[in-house]
Amino acid sequence: MTVINPKGLKQQSYYNHVKLRSGVPVHATGQVSWDEGGEVVGAGDIDAQIAQTYANIGHLLAALKATPDDIVKTVTYVTDPGFAPAIHRGRLKFFDGVELPASTFIHVAGLADPRLMLEIDVVVMVSAALADI
Numbered sequence: 001m002t003v004i005n006p007k008g009l010k011q012q013s014y015y016n017h018v019k020l021r022s023g024v025p026v027h028a029t030g031q032v033s034w035d036e037g038g039e040v041v042g043a044g045d046i047d048a049q050i051a052q053t054y055a056n057i058g059h060l061l062a063a064l065k066a067t068p069d070d071i072v073k074t075v076t077y078v079t080d081p082g083f084a085p086a087i088h089r090g091r092l093k094f095f096d097g098v099e100l101p102a103s104t105f106i107h108v109a110g111l112a113d114p115r116l117m118l119e120i121d122v123v124v125m126v127s128a129a130l131a132d133i
Contacts, residue, residue, distance in 0.1 A: 001020065001021045001099060015074075015102060016101065017102060019100070019102055023127055024125065025072070025123050026126055028060055030075075031060065032112070032113075032116050033049035034056070046086045046118070049118055054120075064124055067098070071101045071123065072124070074101050074120055077106050077107075077111065077119040077120075078107055078118045079111065080117070081105075083117060
């Protein structure tokens, strides 16, 4: 795995500009704070929604036999850009001990359910053997 942060680009502590990892890319469905039964966890509570969303990403990674280090790109959609500090805290906790992925942060008017406050898309690199299943 290699990260690249070219000179001339803004440097941040909460993402890398490029994260390279061998394997096959998996573009997963965006994850939100729905529980297994489809109920919103943490309506009105950004910290609870962040925790549930990253827990859901963890379930996705487990199914792929992957880890947070295998995520090379995230796209985070938020209904309020003021959520950024809380999202950065949750992100740093989830990716603790591994190189951070490339990241995009997008402010949107709304998500699939009006109680949802964020959605996170991930691109995960998995082994070619897993991709052949």
